[in-house]
Amino acid sequence: MRTWALCLNTFRETVRDKVFLVLVVFALVMIMSSRIFSFLSVGLELKIVMDLGLGSISVFSLLIALFVGTTLVHKEIDKRTVYTIVSKPIRRYQFIIGKYAGLNMTILVNMAIMTGFFYLSIWLMGGSWSLDLGLCILLIYVEIMLVTGLALLFSTFASPTLSAVFTFLTYVLGHLSSDLKFFSEQSENIIVNIFGKVFYYLLPNLSKFNFKNEVVHGFAIPMDSLFYSIVYGLLYCALLVIVSSLIFERKNLR
């Protein structure tokens, strides 16, 4: 109940901070793009709208995770709202889980509404939605959960600006980690080899959540890859929340 109270409160905070204004921008992007591409690209409109829609869902959700996630803990300490919470009979890890779950709930609702607009645009273009499209969006959500976990982790010890930089860098490198490993293996320098491996195993492999190309071009998502990616993502999220909790458990709230 305590964690749930913190989760609901974080959700309420983001709603009242007008985070959902992002949805208005998204809806405008989708409606405008359907109109523009129906004139510009004969025969490929649906693919372009799908590509743009999935990309937009991913980018807008990433923006929320970055901007809200990186201030999640720091703001509570900076504004001293944490004093009246941690002094109540709650464990510190419950505070961390509550904040994390609350932000993920916000992103989930946000993505659900964006998906609604997205499906509407596809329908307006004469297309239809498929299970694979839904699964692709589910994987985007798992990826964003992981990014939120990274933002949460950094926000337990760094300022919001630094947390945002660290999270964004990890996001970029996370998408390149397979490439980094591949190129480092080509090198004859042992140090480059080691760094490549360390980065590969330490950083989250975010390319595992990207099935946008398959869906846009009508290929099915392999179920084993989907299952593996979801389990990998959830385990990584759990690890990030545990490490964040351990850091916060030892933190002096000055």
Added chain:
Amino acid sequence: MRSVIEIEGLEKVYRSGVRRRNIHALDGLDLSVAENEIFGFLGPNGAGKTTTLKILTGLLFQTSGTARVLGKAAGDLSTKAQMGFLPESPHFYEYLTSRELLDFYCRLFRIHKASRRKKVDELLASVGLEHAADLRVRKHSQGMKQRLGIAQSLVGNPKVLLLDEPMSGLDPMGRRQIREMIRKLASDGMTIFFSSHILSDAELLCDRVGILVKGRLVDVGKMADILKPRMGLFEAIASGVDGACRERLEGICKRVALRDDRLHLEISGEDNLREAERAIIEAGGVLDSLSRMRTTLEDHFMEFLKPDEAAK
């Protein structure tokens, strides 16, 4: 009477700056607060009052020593369930209304939905905020926030209440209301430990006070012992005396001040007192009042700060 708060050899060292210089916020603090006592924790800014309260509430971790509340280590979950805390100049979620905020704190105490509404109404009434129940915190005045802070500290029906500067930022009316509230809570059986640098409030409220300077407890005692009459010191008010008499009194008294056509005299020793009385009567004046001077908490407090001030 059993101790509700027991602190032994408490030390807190902060590391500050690039060179990680050690700053001793608490330096071997020993203190005990008895059940149902109103204890005033006094000291200048930076003495370590807030650090002590934060250790007791589990917000900070001590470097060494022990801090126990209700027989258990500070920060223990079961202790926190029986403890209320008001931080200095409290900050709350500004997007919530008073009612929503207190409901949120009730949830942290696992108060069931059926009784939450009643509890919140009771709390709002107890601090006189019924009219602001549906007003967002961002529109609250400082006094309203302070009262809301007291309300949130009472959510779990605590046995011990820790208040950090509860009167700061309040007007005289607000201070009086908070004082009355604290007295009422103590009369209901609560132990109250509060830090303050407003000595007049402490003087009016406390059973005992402790004075903290540079992280060390330099004095602790009952108010009745501290506010004792000062031996051989008198204060008198005289009226209807002329300039010559005033000059004569200035030679006898420690201090003479003219206020509203009356002379306020501070007299040391009984011989001087008799001589001053004679001078007033001989000049045809009237001795309006005469009393023994008492030590104020401020006098007592300043005695401990003097060596520190001198060192500066």
